Amino acid sequence: MPEKAHRILVVDDEESMREFLSILLRRDGYQVETAVDGAQAVACLRDGHFDLVISDVKMPRLDGFSLLEHVMARAPGTAVIMITAFSNTEQAVEAMKKGAYDYITKPFKNDEIRLIVQNALERMELRKENRQLKRELEQRFSxxxxxxxxxxxxxxxxxxxxxxxxxxxxxxxxxxxxxxxxxxxxxxxxxxxxxxxxxxxxxxxxxxxxxxxxxxxxxxxxxxxxxxxxxxxxxxxxxxxxxxxxxxxxxxxxxxxxxxxxxxxxxxxxxxxxxxxxxxxxxxxxxxxxxxxxxxxxxxxxxxxxxxxxxxxxxALRERREDIPLLVEHFLGKYSPTVSLTLADGVLRRLLDYGWPGNIRELENTIERCVVLCGDGAITVDSLPGHIRTGADPVEAPMQDLPEEGLDLDNYLGNIEKSILLKALDRTGGIRKRAAELLGISFRSIRYRLAKYGLEVGEEE
Ligand SMILES: Nc1ncnc2c1ncn2[C@@H]1O[C@H](COP(=O)(O)OP(=O)(O)OP(=O)(O)O)[C@@H](O)[C@H]1O
Ligand SMILES: [Mg+2]
Structure with a gap:
């Protein structure tokens, strides 16, 4: 029985035929609906998708060939099998030319129709997969x-x-x-x-x-x-x-x-x-x-x-966030080529939510840092730099106005400097040389400033 029941539409003006096919095909696990002629079939097709239409040729109102044309034009994902009481080679050829999957003559054996239906559906699935593959190929990942x-x-x-x-x-x-x-x-x-x-x-x-x-x-x-x-x-x-x-x-x-x-x-x-x-x-x-x-x-x-x-x-990366998972996977492979690291719960969410002002370079540096910090386990939320973990803006908005009561400028600027130094260290995994580059200052200068604030947290490099 197919995983998800295929939907089949049986179209015949003869009631006994409709009933016979319905019983036979339902027994094989298909979902079957019936229509008394081509016109009713068209209405059914408008209301829902069918994987297969089995249709008689001679019918009042809309005949089998007109229905076949309709399906080919409007529902190309649906296969059609034609059935007729009158064996006629020319008609058979015409049906195939118009796109029918097969053309059978009554009377037919149960196993014969069951096999044809099965093959028709299999071919339809294959086509669907091919179309999907083609779409994926057209959509390039790199x-x-x-x-x-x-x-x-x-x-x-x-x-x-x-x-x-x-x-x-x-x-x-x-x-x-x-x-x-x-x-x-x-x-x-x-x-x-x-x-x-x-x-x-x-x-x-x-x-x-x-x-x-x-x-x-x-x-x-x-x-x-x-x-x-x-x-x-x-x-x-x-x-x-x-x-x-x-x-x-x-x-x-x-x-x-x-x-x-x-x-x-x-x-x-x-x-x-x-x-x-x-x-x-x-x-x-x-x-x-x-x-x-x-x-x-x-x-x-x-x-x-x-x-x-x-x-x-x-x-900018924030304008194409759907690429973040792909990029993360790429950089994980780049920085941890031998061990396949996974992301712990909540990590991807934070990476997706963050604004990435430094774009892909910043994402790459972040992943590199996480790989170093996490060794060979999973990348944890804790290994993310603080501002990405909390979603905070990496640099506070500057104060708009001088407060009424005035302020201690040295102290105020010192606090800003201290917080930016910490953020730079955070982002570079404590590597002072890179933090200095990030802030456009020399290594000497960052060492001096860190000492000034008692922030001897960086590792020696
Ligand atoms: N789409 C991408 N896929 C994979 N890696 C990328 C992509 N875009 C950028 N990178 C990587 O990000 C880093 C920065 O990229 P690149 O140097 O080309 O940026 P840039 O736009 O020239 O930056 P800047 O303006 O700062 O010079 C590089 O390590 C690069 O390999
Ligand atoms: Mg560049």
Whole structure:
């Protein structure tokens, strides 16, 4: 007997036939309904789903063939078996052509009809499974090393596929930690340039006076310290992709120079006279609102348009929470490759509820920390950083107004500093070096500040 009874509709104007089939099929565990002609059958089909229709051919009002056409058009998930009292090869062929599963002639043996029904239903199930599989294949769970099955991520995958083959410049935007660099690499490795270099440079991390030589190279002796000729990253990336990260940090002077290179597709090294051809695909990234920087004059509009031929906007993690379980599983596998860790009750709920201002990077760091703290058991709620456990905002909203009675500024700021230090330590699992990075201060500085508040809680690293 099938696990969930299949629903069968028996359509025949002859009452004895309806009764006979009903009894036979019910005995096999199917749910059977009957209709006296095609028109009544259409009404039944409108009211509910049937897995199979067994229909006579000759019937008043709507005949079997019209019913078959109706089912094929309106209920393609329903199989149809035609039965007739008059054996007729042409009709049989027509029935099969129109999509019937089988065509049988009366009289038939009990076992014969039972077997045909069983086969028809099995084939229907198989088709349903295939459709389901196809849907799952269409819905991708990852693209290269990018994980995510949510709609916004499907759109990102589609766009990467569409643009990767072309040479157009791409601007990847999104909050910090949303995967901009990952996407830049995916674009490169899905393009024809995949066998050529992928070169990344963080425009905000290089001192302004060195940036030009870093990008375009220099000739020997062109400035103090230029002891040898050096190729710039544009040359290193020749034929490949150059990823300009944090493009909003590009100083005004360099914006002009970059624009010229993009327009002329050639460059000159610092201190050089020769022009060199440029064959580089540019992908730029920013977590800033470049439109706003353009309108307040901090970023050149002409350069913006050159870089922003296609914009790939990455969603924040809180806008695609349905990807969190998938990402958690991915990072658990990454940080605990040999032991399969489980999540204790309540952990996933908290991970789903939290706002993730640091996006996937923050989720990744959190899972890494939990793996370290939990060893080889389950990830417990207690191993989560405090602010994720309690759902509190990691940084308190600053006070709006000075209280009437005034305040002790040093004490007030000290309390804020102390609480932020603790939160940073919490988030980095007590690793002071990483907490310092998180707060943009030096290791010396965090050590000093922790000592000042008597917070010697970090472990030595
Ligand atoms: N969809 C994703 N699937 C798997 N890992 C991801 C995904 N997005 C980001 N990551 C991981 O999160 C971390 C941060 O990603 P990435 O460096 O690409 O972010 P970003 O947008 O460039 O951040 P920032 O603006 O701070 O530079 C990396 O370790 C990356 O591998
Ligand atoms: Mg980045």
């Amino acid at each position: 693209f290269g090393s990018i994980i995510g099955k949510s709609r916004p991520m499907q759109a990102v995958y589609d766009l990467i596929e569409k643009v990767a083959g072309s040479r157009v410049n791409i601007l990847v935007t999104g909050e910090s930690g949303t995967g901009k660099e990952l996407v830049a690499k995916a674009i490169h490795f899905n393009s024809e340039r995949r066998d050529q270099p992928f070169v990344a440079i963080n425009c905000g991390a290089i001192p302004e006076n060195l940036l030009e030589s870093e990008l375009f190279g220099h000739e020997k002796g062109s400035f103090t310290g230029a002891v040898a000729q050096k190729a710039g990253l544009f040359e290193v990336a020749d034929g490949g992709t150059l990823f300009l990260d944090e493009i909003a940090e590009l100083p005004a002077m360099m914006q002009v120079k970059l624009l010229r290179v993009l327009q002329e597709r050639e460059l000159r090294r610092v201190g050089g006279t020769r022009t060199l051809p440029v064959d580089v695909r540019l992908v730029a990234a920013t977590n800033k609102d470049l439109n706003r920087l353009v309108s307040c004059g901090q970023f050149r509009e002409d350069l913006f348009y050159r870089l922003n031929v296609i914009q790939l906007a990455l969603p």
